[in-house]
Amino acid sequence: MKLSKRDFTGTGEVFDFTLRQYAKSKANIISGCVMLILVLISMPVVALLAKNGTISLGGDLFTSTSNAETVYIQNETFLSFDAPKGSYWSKTDFRPASSDAMELGEKDALAVITEDPDGSYALQVGGGTESELSAGDLQDLSDRLQKTVTESAALAAGVTREQLAMADADYSVKSGEAASYAAPGEPLVDEEGPGGRFALQYGYAIVVMMLCMISTAYIIRAVIEEKSSKLVELLMISVKPMALLTGKILAVMTYIFGLMIAMLGAFVLSGFAASLLFDFSAASLLQGQLQAVAPQMHFDVLEIIGVLAIALVSLALGYLTFSIIGGISGACCSGTEDMESANGSVVMLVMLGYIASCFGGIFNSTALATVLSLFPVVSVFCAPVEYVTGRIGLPVLALSWVIQVAVICLLMVFASRVYADIVIHRGSRIKLRQLLGMAGTKRRAA
């Protein structure tokens, strides 16, 4: 039995109707709004907490300057040091504290640095009794002074500025077979180490897993509801079963991906709102976080777009694979009471891919990475991360996509053989063996 263009006539109408109904569903509207609101307020809340000093994010995340007018530094050590660097403190006057008792203004701060007899240093930072300075400002000032004192101590001990810069510089680590060591100047393939790669793999696999589980649950529910509402016969008079399934899959895909894009848009708006309200740079925060998991990447705009495109293609392929399986699984059910078992089968398969990808992240083997990246079902969880972390090249990534597309085509052919019969079937849930038997019969008949 071959698929033809006629098998998909009516897909547009099914797509349009299904998408409209999803968009009109009160439950979907409420959950979508709640998610969007949470994303919208996320960055302003993070900025507010960082500003108050409740959380510490590190780095120059605030684009504004501090309210502090003068910071008096009472240096009771033999160290000499410069004022803290960074644009945030550029308008603040750092001056030595006088030995007389000082009265601090509302926008003044005092830092006292002392040296203990055992050679350790103590740093105390605070404002006056009527201080208007925020806890975040004082925390940031404290962090910067601490760094400055440490550097000054090293310089005083005879370390040159060049040596200090060298000690502070990033370095790459690679562990593995001696034969695979890189030559001097050659970039290390395994620069970020297994820990960083695992974190990235783990995070990405969770996103794929959530997307596949949520979307297949939608598909399974839609198919079972249609079947249990005894609508299938009415629909099949007008559209082929494959159009019915494809329209639904594409509608759910559009809905889910649309929601993701809306969330991304909301995130951008949220960052914009945070920068307007608190002079907070969400981009710097994101860049810092990404850099922490994949230090070899630069994460400039082009690179981020490329990574997003690769992730989207893999997500779409994964979604299509699991949603076709979900559609077949749903059509095998006799009614809504079988929905859990239909969901369970697909969840098992998704979990298989997820766990395999996590294992791949733990083991430091390029061969395993290549195998997992090419293996159908698992590849959607692994291949993009393995490519981003440099363990597989673009040809392997492209090959993994080709293999996954081939699997999707085979699933479509299988669905075309059995879907019409199983969706009209009444009675107990169809088992896998029966399903394969039906496909075999159709193949022989064809």
Next chain:
Amino acid sequence: MSLIVKDLCKSYGDKVVVDHLSFAMEEPGVYALLGTNGAGKTTSIRMMLGMLSRDSGEVLWDGRPLDTNTCNVGYLAEERGLYPKYELMDQLIYFAALRGVSRAEARKRIKYWAERLEVEEYLYPQMPKVQPEEALLGKKKSLGLRGRGKVQKPKKADQLSKGNQQKIQLMTALLSEPQLLILDEPLSGLDPVNTDLFNSIIREEIDKGKYLIMSSHQMATVEEFCTDITILNRSKTVLQGHLNDIKKSYGRVNLSLKTEQDISTYLETEGVHLVTRKENEYRLKVTGEEQANRLLSLLIENHVTVITFDLREPSLHEIFVEKVGQANEAE
């Protein structure tokens, strides 16, 4: 145009569910597909429409394989279904779109059929009804949110009664203005008023020159509309042909008689078979018109007052029961 069904067969394992079903409709009209429960009627219809694969046989519409592309088919399935939680208007527009009817045209047709089937209140938003005394007194109860009359929203399928759902389903079958209309048990579950409404619509469709295939257990309805029939029993065709010819072949053997006194002795004399009796109303089975006339003469000669004398062919119900019974006995 013509519909030809040739040698349709379907088996599930060793169980034959449709055994060489063949029939033809050369001109518009109503063809009845009758049979006991599980005889294979719905399976035959599903095979005709291509929903189920057939083991053998073919279905031709105007000489070409029947398909939604070759023929505009309307279908009222035995298993009625609508999306329970979606608005009815959305569903109707969707079903029309699947049959290639534009949104604007679908709205026009929905309006017509909603009026015809008396379901407008479920499809269109309704204004609140104003109580006559309130209107006269000029009272306005819209003080605060609780008293304000709300526009009633269009209904969803699960808010309708079974009969009204059936009307919506009939609309879905009629929206594409089909050439071939297949009605599987169209009147089951309807009250007498709605049965009459459905009957009038079926009559309209016949008058428009449509081809109708009807499967029903309500023999009176089938008898009213159908010109040709096929009776199925346990997958096999047990009787087929033009309804009038079938009836004629049985002859006029059913006699209904109402008299003013007991006529049991005359019935025994004439050897007439008594089917039922209720006081002086008799339902009799005669061998033919001659025996019926002899009985009538005998009653007149003996000064029996005859109120009703009705000699007629057997009803479809009787033919059906007899044929199915015979087939079961033969097996």
